[in-house]
Amino acid sequence: MVHAYILIQTEVGKAAAVASEISGIAGVATAEDVTGPYDVIVRAEADTVDQLGQLVVARIQNVEGITRTLTCPVVNL
Numbered sequence: 001m002v003h004a005y006i007l008i009q010t011e012v013g014k015a016a017a018v019a020s021e022i023s024g025i026a027g028v029a030t031a032e033d034v035t036g037p038y039d040v041i042v043r044a045e046a047d048t049v050d051q052l053g054q055l056v057v058a059r060i061q062n063v064e065g066i067t068r069t070l071t072c073p074v075v076n077l
Contacts, residue, residue, distance in 0.1 A: 001045055002052050003029075003074040006060060008040040014065030015039035021063050027055045038070075049073070 010018045015033045019040045023031040029043040042060065046052040056071050 001047060002049055003043065003045045004052055004056075005072045005074070006042040006044055006056060007038040007070040007072065008042065008060075008066055009037070009068040010039040010065045011067060018063055018065045022060060025055070025059050027051075027059075 008018065008022075019031040019033050019042075022028055022040065022042055027044050027046055029045055031040060031042045033039065034041050044052065044055055044060075046055055052071075052073070056069060060066070061069055
């Protein structure tokens, strides 16, 4: 299982709506509004890195109001 944090910047005033919509996507464990340089932080999981990439590109990045994403895969050292 591959886990990642996805840091999301949104259009002004769209963070709550973006987090709410993303939380309903399969593979998303949590989606929360935050303050700072990013507006929403998502914890996502998938069976493979390829499936994680598909989740981000095909599902999450298509949510209305997102301007930029940064995917940070979790590593086990």
